[in-house]
Amino acid sequence: MQFSILATDFNSNARAGIMEFSHGYVETPVFMPVGTIGAIKGVSHETLAEVIGAQIILANAYHLYLRPGMDVVQSAGGIHRFSTWNKPILTDSGGYQVYSLSPIRKISEEGVHFRSHIDGSPHFFSPENVIEIQMKIGADIIMAFDECTPWPCTYDYAETSLHRTHRWLDRCHAHFENTQPYYGDAQVLAPIVQGSTFAELRKISAEYVTASGMPLNAIGGLSVGEPVEEMYAMTSLVCDILSKEKPRYLMGVGTPANILESISLGIDMFDCVLPTRNARHGLLYTWEGVINIKNEKWRNDHNALDEQGCSWSRKYSRAYLRHLVQSNEILGAMIASVHNLCFYQDLLRVARRHIIEGTFRIWKDKTVPALEQRL
């Protein structure tokens, strides 16, 4: 993987760059739509590439491992061939599921025993087999196996978890170095900074991750319920420590405003379920603010969803989308998802342009309040 920084903002830590993978280029800062099971819910790959213009997407090792299973993905020749998405893909390790499926798992030094959320069957994830699974999936970027700590959590818990995550990182690294890619395409392993909202722990973790010398670094364990100020504080602190020459990935973030603020702190990569999940629940993001399309006030609004949006957003009306979402029609979820992903894509594209022009900070300060309006 190659990463080049093309421009840096004058009044913030924002930077614009480009990453090169065996499956293509990715311009940063970038938003990666979340396709947990190898599909962005409700959005075809054609639409994703041609209408939305996504450059890289996420998939999840935990979910693909449980279903359809590694045998299927491997016999297809990896996730790119299996899904027909031939641009870069990042797989999450399942560390987040250790957090979100906490009632049905048990963490030990060796790894995590858990039950399938699908059929209750018992399974075991270790740093080694999670790397193995992700190499078999064949994503361009694979994530270290970590524990995403819940918020709030005690200092002691965060510290214990943090050191275990670091030991797991070393095991991930070792297994990664000793394994050849299954499909001949280069893969990179990304370590994850943890430490909850404790500055001291975040610093230790950022230094540990930096010392591991990997080509792309991630920040995890944020946007799990903590106040946004704490999220920004931790992100800022960690960005100052992580290598400036390497891409920084803030996992699971966030709202449009979160993304712009985090870019200004030095983040290059984002992923979040909000644009797709909220789309299915009727929330649309626009430059003027957030629209709840289910609200009665749109009932007879035959204007376009968003005049500044993509071809779909300019074509379909608010009243029509309200009707579709109201009726629980699949097409409603599809249109809303495409709209939101297009908006996120646009947001990042405009942000990048301002970074290159050196006007990011000013533009960001002016834009964020508008993004947070409710329409």
Added chain:
RNA sequence: GGGGGUGCGCCGGAGUUGGAGAGCCGGGCCAGACUGUAAAUCUGGUGUCUCUGACUGAAUAGGUUCGAGUCCUAUCACCCCCA
């Protein structure tokens, strides 16, 4: 025209052997939540008011009773059967 049956919330069900209803379930509707997706999910509201509490309410009008959504009478509406 005769006989029988049924009437309560926006809708559909359930239920009430004369004994505490603003009240069960589902739907609709109105809002809210959602951040490395166990999520096309979840939560709340949905008679009126001067709203931490009151008031009105079981088709309508009477009646019996300590007490009526429940029993009686009349009227109205709808459904079924006969002519």
